[in-house]
Every structure is written in structure tokens, then in C-alpha cells.
Amino acid sequence: MSTAARADDSLDPEAFRSGVRAWLDANFPRSLKGRAQLALELDVTGPEAADFNAWKAAMGSKGWGTPTWPAEYGGGGLSKEQAKILSQEMARAGAFNPIGGMGVMMFGPTLLEYGSEEQKQEHIPAICRGEIRWCQGYSEPGAGSDLASLQTFAEDKGDHYIVNGQKTWTSGGQWADKCFALVRTDKSKKHEGITFLLIDMTTPGVTTKPIRLISGASPFCETFFDNVVVPKTNRVGKEGEGWTIGKRLLQHERTNLVGAGAGLNSSKSLPDLAKQYVGTDQNGKLRDADLRARIAMFEMKWRAFLQTARRVADESKSGNGVSVASSILKIAGTKFGQERSELSLEIMGMQGLGWEGEGFSPDELRTTRGWLGGKATTIYGGSTEIQNNVIAKRILGMLDHQ
Amino acid sequence: MAVLSEEQSMLRDMAQDWVNNESPVSAFRKLRDSGSRQGFDPAVYAEMASMGWTGIVIPEAYGGTDFGWFSLGLVLEELGRTLTPSPLASSSAAAAAIVLGGSDEQKDKWLPRIAAGEIVATLATDEGPRHGQGAIETRHFDGKLFGRKQFVDNGDSADLFVVLASDGWYLVDGGSAGLTRSTRSMTDSRSHAEIGFDSVPATKLDCGGEGLTDTILDQARILCAIEMLGMCRQLFDVTLDYLKQRIQFDQVLASFQALQHRMAALFTEIELTRSAVEGALAALDNGGDISVTAAQAKALANDMLNTMSREAIQLHGGIGMTDEFDVGLYIKRARILENAFGNSAFMRDRFAQLLAF
Structure with a gap:
């Protein structure tokens, strides 16, 4: 491996850039160019597997999958500016980040903030190398939007807890190595009775059962804890601090969910898609005037959403605190993602409703599944209704009692 | 912002x-x-x-x-x-x-x-009640302008008219012989007038190239949009204040979730609209795509103010219907601005055309 691009603050940006370029040139397998979706696959198999694994190992050992995390725990140790250069150069090379998942998006940042030194040393490097899969043990059958009513109980047994209960909507639980979970350590207090625990999914008593969704996929499962022994060294923070830590983690989740939503994986713009399926008249206008107006309206709103995301970023950089507009990003991004899916489907007609097999292109089938799967986006990570409560109460000051 | x-x-x-x-x-x-x-x-x-x-x-x-x-x-x-x-x-x-x-x-x-503010100038564009409908009939012939312009902003007292004719824009001194003004009393109590041009001396705006007509109108659209955004903001703030002090069923209206979610939805839409309108203003300064952003900003501001002006009255209840209360004044200005330089249907059509679909 080239040593040209050691992360080093003393390097000037252009030297850093040329170092990154040389390193990518030496390490990014050309066969993977533009194959970013591989990073979303559970296990890359087939002819691309060797190249993908080599790429993952190369990025993992540099820590560039988590570029701004501290180098002492295996992160890239880059400044924000350097990370920006890295992502620009990766885009230029058609490269992608092979290291992802909940460990990177949610758990890692939270552990860096709240974890003990030992916990960071133990868990962060494996996340940086993409070796350990984490899942989230938050929701329960009786605790969805009202998460703090969770009942999974961790009984104090001296140097360890015995955990009993059931979690649900555990993303990727059936494939996960470890779980970060909110459990109850005190039944007499609601929020203050919650504790943040790390649970090894291979511990005896942990079982998972995939949940099949309307899209046909099973990205979530139910997770059962039956007398599961968890050492106290796996507790993050103190007993009763779980709600605070868990909420912080949800902020990371929401940041990452912005713009999530169905249909965004489709490469074509809605106008192009409509031109293909609906056709145009002699003036180049879509044949369906009503659909055309609605696509125009959607595109205007979608642009306004992207403009808002940029505005929020500019405002937060200006040092005047978090922009109030940031509170609308999850609501708007997920709503428009779903709207886009519905419009795609309408454009494709019956061709957009294929389930599998012959007669449908891969794009069409992806649109169908994405449309169904995308219904989750306005429910998870704080439903739209919860987000509206947050806006009304925290930003608009519309309190329950005055 | x-x-x-x-x-x-x-x-x-x-x-x-x-x-x-x-x-x-x-x-x-x-x-x-x-x-x-x-x-x-x-x-x-x-x-x-x-x-x-x-x-x-x-x-x-x-x-x-x-x-x-x-x-x-x-x-x-x-x-x-x-x-x-x-x-x-x-x-x-x-x-x-x-x-x-x-x-x-x-x-x-x-x-x-x-x-210096010594004179007031205004655009004279439309010849009917709906912007952009039908061809422009005002004609220029031998240094003189012939035609009628409707719903001209500040037409009652403007000193200078910038007039859209079939072959471009012309400057007309408001004091010219042959220029007639007929007041149109409208819901917003501002000045709107029909202006007649009967052999009125006019000089053409000859520079600016082919896109001049569109650019002038796009600029006007964006200025409408920012005024509308200001009106939205005020209506939202006034309504929110009212919900926080009006008591029914022994509690402030602001404590009802049905109303909280309506306000949260309006807040979300206003923030999105603000991004579009500010983006359009910035495009005018920085040389972005003015036509597309103007169509986007005007359409979103139209729709937002339309919704906000109706919701403001509804959420105020009966008092919102009274002349004594301010919210009703906004809806009467709102619809005029919505029509000015293109309603939402016109803007959507233009937006689609600009993006070739």
C-alpha cells in the first residue's frame, strides 16, 4: 500500500488531495467503479467479492470509512476539510465507502461521546474496519412512539445483569453480531429507569425472528431475550442514563435518515421517466397534462427540500446554532421520497406493479419494492406525527399546559 | 433564513x-x-x-x-x-x-x-385578467404606442410606464398626451389601473437581447414571491400568538394536538418556501438559472400564501372574519399577488416547459 496519503494535518489541502488521488489509484479496484450499491448488500458474493473485500480492507485499515473519527480508535483522524476532499476524490474516481451500517451511522458516534475508554478501545476499531455488525434494540411491541414505556428488564446480579424481554423492529437483528439496547433497570421511574446496554447476540438466550414486510423484504426482526447474561462492563453510562444516551443516538439516526426514502435509488428523473412511459406531444409536452402539472409541482418542492438542506448546513456552519429549519428535514425528506415513489408508479402504470420474474425490468421491480419499503420512512426514526409534536412543542412553544 | x-x-x-x-x-x-x-x-x-x-x-x-x-x-x-x-x-x-x-x-x-424616489415607475404587462393568456396586442408604430394594459400596479399615479408590446418593452412618460388612466378599485385597496395608450410617444428598450422579456418578468415574479413570504410569516406568527392566548374548554387552543399538527405542517411548508424564494433572489445576484428558480419560487409562494391566508382565518374563528382584525386584510392582498405575473398553474406549465417535459 502506498504511504503517500498518511492523514496529516500539516499537509496542505492540495498535497493531501494528490496523496488521496494516488492512494485511490493504487487501491480502488476499477472493477467496482460506480458499484456503490454493493456497500448495502449484506454479503457480497460472486465475481466481485474478492475486489470488494480487498477494497473494504484497504479503506478499513486507513480508517477512511469513518474519516473524521479519531485515529487512536481506528478512525481516519481527518479534519472536516480533508474528509470533504476525500469524498470529492472518491466521487471523482467512482469509488464509494464500503464501510457502513448502524455502527457507523448511529452507535459509533454515540459511544465516542458517552463510552468509557475501555469500551471505545473495544468497539470502535471493529466498526471502523467494518467487521462487526450492530443492531438497535429500542422498540418493543408495546413501546413504539412512546419508547420510554419499554419493559425489557435488566435485573442487577452484582457484576452482571440478567435481561428478559422482547424487542421488535430490530434492523438487521438476524445478521447482527451485537446489539445496543435500551433496557429497564428501575420499574418505579419511566425515563430515569432506562439504561443503555451492549448485548452480544451470540449470548445464550438471545433469539431472533425475521419480520416479513409488505415489500417482501425482511430487514427487521423480533428479538427475544430469555435470561440473557450481560456483564456490567457492557453498560454505557450510568444506570438511568439510558434515555439521554439513547435520544442522542436518535439524533444521529435522524440526521442519517434525512432524504431517506423510496425511489431515490432510481437513476432517472421523474420527467425523463414520464417521457419514456407516457410520451410527449409535438411540442415536447407530456401527453398527460394533469400528471405533467403534478410532476412540476413535485420537482419544485423537491428542489425546495434540497435548498433547505443546504440552507441548514450553511446556517449551522455560520455559528448561530442549529437552524430551526433542521427540524423539518426528516418530515419533508421522507414525505417527498414517498411522493416520488407514488408518482413513479403512476407513470409506469401496470408496469410499475410487477412483483418478480419475467415481463418487468430490474428498474421496474426496484421501483415497486422501493415504493412499498419506503412506507417505513415516515414511521421509523420518529414518525411524522412525533416530529410534528416536536416542532409544535419545542419550536413553536405550543405547550400542553399553560 | x-x-x-x-x-x-x-x-x-x-x-x-x-x-x-x-x-x-x-x-x-x-x-x-x-x-x-x-x-x-x-x-x-x-x-x-x-x-x-x-x-x-x-x-x-x-x-x-x-x-x-x-x-x-x-x-x-x-x-x-x-x-x-x-x-x-x-x-x-x-x-x-x-x-x-x-x-x-x-x-x-x-x-x-x-x-432618488422622485418618480414612481411600473411595469405594464397584462391585457386581460389572467397573466400570460393570449398574445400581446399592444403595438408600436412609428414611435407611438397603441393598446390597453390592465391591472397595472400603481397605475393611478406612476410617472413612468415600462410597457410590454408585441415586439418588446417600451418606456412611456406618464404625463404623455394620449395616455389615459382608469382606476380599478380592488380587494387590496392599493392602486391598480387600466392604462390606455392611444398614439403615445414611446422609446424602445433595445438592449438586453432576446431573453429580456422573460428576465424582466422573472425578476418581478421573484419580488412578488418575497413580499408573499413576508405576509406568510406574519400570518403564521399572528395565528400562533392567537392560539396561545385564546381559551376554550378551559384550555388554550395551542394545547390541542389537532391544531398543533396543523401549525407544524404550515411551519414546515413555510420553511421550504423560504428556501425556494431566497434561492431565487440569490440566483438573481449570482447568475443562477433565473427562469426556473423564479417559476419555482412564485408557484410555491402562491400556494403557500393561499393556504396560509385561509388557515389564518379558520384558526382565528369568527374574529378572523371581522374587518377589525388584521388577518382578513392579508387574504385580500394575497390573491392579487397570486395572480400577478402568473398564477401557480401558469408557473407549473412554464417550469415544465423550461425543463423540457
Whole structure:
């Protein structure tokens, strides 16, 4: 491996850039160019597997999958500016980040903030190398939007807890190595009775059962804890601090969910898609005037959403605190993602409703599944209704009692 | 809102203070009740001129400050908030037309006087009740203009008309023989007039190239949009305050979740609209795609203000229907601005056309 691009603050940006370029040139397998979706696959198999694994190992050992995390725990140790250069150069090379998942998006940042030194040393490097899969043990059958009513109980047994209960909507639980979970350590207090625990999914008593969704996929499962022994060294923070830590983690989740939503994986713009399926008249206008107006309206709103995301970023950089507009990003991004899916489907007609097999292109089938799967986006990570409560109460000051 | 420069922050603060102290909604009421045909108070406009607002989009060489569109937007948003009647938007849009399309002579003649607030200029565009419907029939022949323009902003007293004819834009002195003005009394109590041109001397805006017509209209659209955003903001704030103090069933209305979610939805939509409108103003300053952003900004502002003006009345209940309460005044201005330079259907069609679908 080239040593040209050691992360080093003393390097000037252009030297850093040329170092990154040389390193990518030496390490990014050309066969993977533009194959970013591989990073979303559970296990890359087939002819691309060797190249993908080599790429993952190369990025993992540099820590560039988590570029701004501290180098002492295996992160890239880059400044924000350097990370920006890295992502620009990766885009230029058609490269992608092979290291992802909940460990990177949610758990890692939270552990860096709240974890003990030992916990960071133990868990962060494996996340940086993409070796350990984490899942989230938050929701329960009786605790969805009202998460703090969770009942999974961790009984104090001296140097360890015995955990009993059931979690649900555990993303990727059936494939996960470890779980970060909110459990109850005190039944007499609601929020203050919650504790943040790390649970090894291979511990005896942990079982998972995939949940099949309307899209046909099973990205979530139910997770059962039956007398599961968890050492106290796996507790993050103190007993009763779980709600605070868990909420912080949800902020990371929401940041990452912005713009999530169905249909965004489709490469074509809605106008192009409509031109293909609906056709145009002699003036180049879509044949369906009503659909055309609605696509125009959607595109205007979608642009306004992207403009808002940029505005929020500019405002937060200006040092005047978090922009109030940031509170609308999850609501708007997920709503428009779903709207886009519905419009795609309408454009494709019956061709957009294929389930599998012959007669449908891969794009069409992806649109169908994405449309169904995308219904989750306005429910998870704080439903739209919860987000509206947050806006009304925290930003608009519309309190329950005055 | 977008991040402002220090100068812009000062301008915004100045406009905010001035509007709050000198031009609350009661100032508009007073003017309305006086039956003013002019639709604005010349003394107030002179004050705006003395603060430098009348020359914000006029180059320094012609007596302006060339402070930029975004800056003009900061002022117009504040004026919109309290329904301050003034010809600032129409005069600025007309001045900008001359900046783009005028000869040196035309610029020398008109721009310094517009920048100083000595005269009021306005665009005369539409010939019917719906913008963009039908071909323009106003004709230029042998140095003279023939035709009729409808619903011209500040048409009752404008000193200079920038007139759209079948072959481009023309400047017409408001004092010319053959020019007639017929007042149209409308819901917003501002000045709108039908202007007749019967063999009226006119000089063409010959520079500016092929896109001149669209650019002039796009600029006007964006100025409408920012005034509308100011009105939205005020309606939202006033409604929120009302919900926090009105008590029914022994609790403030603000504690009802049905109302909380409606307000949260309006808040979300207003923030999105703000991004679009600010983006359009920035595009005017930075040379982005003006036509697409203008269509987007005007359509979203139209729809937002339409919704907000209806919700404001509904959420106020019966008192929102009274002339004594302010919210009703906004809906009467709102629909006029929605129609001005293109309603949402027109803007969507234009947007789609610009993006070739």
C-alpha cells in the first residue's frame, strides 16, 4: 500500500488531495467503479467479492470509512476539510465507502461521546474496519412512539445483569453480531429507569425472528431475550442514563435518515421517466397534462427540500446554532421520497406493479419494492406525527399546559 | 433564513425596526380608510428613498446603491409583513428593466430619478385578467404606442410606464398626451389601473437581447414571491400568538394536538418556501438559472400564501372574519399577488416547459 496519503494535518489541502488521488489509484479496484450499491448488500458474493473485500480492507485499515473519527480508535483522524476532499476524490474516481451500517451511522458516534475508554478501545476499531455488525434494540411491541414505556428488564446480579424481554423492529437483528439496547433497570421511574446496554447476540438466550414486510423484504426482526447474561462492563453510562444516551443516538439516526426514502435509488428523473412511459406531444409536452402539472409541482418542492438542506448546513456552519429549519428535514425528506415513489408508479402504470420474474425490468421491480419499503420512512426514526409534536412543542412553544 | 452579510443584517434590522415603529398594519388601515386613490403615502415613500431603499437594484453610476436583489428582498419581506403599501417593488422591477434593456440615454434620463424616489415607475404587462393568456396586442408604430394594459400596479399615479408590446418593452412618460388612466378599485385597496395608450410617444428598450422579456418578468415574479413570504410569516406568527392566548374548554387552543399538527405542517411548508424564494433572489445576484428558480419560487409562494391566508382565518374563528382584525386584510392582498405575473398553474406549465417535459 502506498504511504503517500498518511492523514496529516500539516499537509496542505492540495498535497493531501494528490496523496488521496494516488492512494485511490493504487487501491480502488476499477472493477467496482460506480458499484456503490454493493456497500448495502449484506454479503457480497460472486465475481466481485474478492475486489470488494480487498477494497473494504484497504479503506478499513486507513480508517477512511469513518474519516473524521479519531485515529487512536481506528478512525481516519481527518479534519472536516480533508474528509470533504476525500469524498470529492472518491466521487471523482467512482469509488464509494464500503464501510457502513448502524455502527457507523448511529452507535459509533454515540459511544465516542458517552463510552468509557475501555469500551471505545473495544468497539470502535471493529466498526471502523467494518467487521462487526450492530443492531438497535429500542422498540418493543408495546413501546413504539412512546419508547420510554419499554419493559425489557435488566435485573442487577452484582457484576452482571440478567435481561428478559422482547424487542421488535430490530434492523438487521438476524445478521447482527451485537446489539445496543435500551433496557429497564428501575420499574418505579419511566425515563430515569432506562439504561443503555451492549448485548452480544451470540449470548445464550438471545433469539431472533425475521419480520416479513409488505415489500417482501425482511430487514427487521423480533428479538427475544430469555435470561440473557450481560456483564456490567457492557453498560454505557450510568444506570438511568439510558434515555439521554439513547435520544442522542436518535439524533444521529435522524440526521442519517434525512432524504431517506423510496425511489431515490432510481437513476432517472421523474420527467425523463414520464417521457419514456407516457410520451410527449409535438411540442415536447407530456401527453398527460394533469400528471405533467403534478410532476412540476413535485420537482419544485423537491428542489425546495434540497435548498433547505443546504440552507441548514450553511446556517449551522455560520455559528448561530442549529437552524430551526433542521427540524423539518426528516418530515419533508421522507414525505417527498414517498411522493416520488407514488408518482413513479403512476407513470409506469401496470408496469410499475410487477412483483418478480419475467415481463418487468430490474428498474421496474426496484421501483415497486422501493415504493412499498419506503412506507417505513415516515414511521421509523420518529414518525411524522412525533416530529410534528416536536416542532409544535419545542419550536413553536405550543405547550400542553399553560 | 439564509446567512446574511453584516451589511445585510444591518439593512434587515433597519427595515424591521422601521416597519414595526413607523408602518404597522394600522398605517395601511389609515391609508385605506382615507380613500387614497394613489394607494400609498408619498411622504412614506420619500422616507424609504432617504433610507436608500429605492436604489437597491440600481447601479451606483445612476445614483443607486447596487446592493443587490437579496438585499431588496430583505426589505420587501418586512414591508410584506405589515402590508406596507408602497411602489417599491414595482418601481424596482421597472428600474431593473431599464438597467437591463435601456440605452445610456434612457438610463441617464430615468434611473437617477427612480433611485432618488422622485418618480414612481411600473411595469405594464397584462391585457386581460389572467397573466400570460393570449398574445400581446399592444403595438408600436412609428414611435407611438397603441393598446390597453390592465391591472397595472400603481397605475393611478406612476410617472413612468415600462410597457410590454408585441415586439418588446417600451418606456412611456406618464404625463404623455394620449395616455389615459382608469382606476380599478380592488380587494387590496392599493392602486391598480387600466392604462390606455392611444398614439403615445414611446422609446424602445433595445438592449438586453432576446431573453429580456422573460428576465424582466422573472425578476418581478421573484419580488412578488418575497413580499408573499413576508405576509406568510406574519400570518403564521399572528395565528400562533392567537392560539396561545385564546381559551376554550378551559384550555388554550395551542394545547390541542389537532391544531398543533396543523401549525407544524404550515411551519414546515413555510420553511421550504423560504428556501425556494431566497434561492431565487440569490440566483438573481449570482447568475443562477433565473427562469426556473423564479417559476419555482412564485408557484410555491402562491400556494403557500393561499393556504396560509385561509388557515389564518379558520384558526382565528369568527374574529378572523371581522374587518377589525388584521388577518382578513392579508387574504385580500394575497390573491392579487397570486395572480400577478402568473398564477401557480401558469408557473407549473412554464417550469415544465423550461425543463423540457
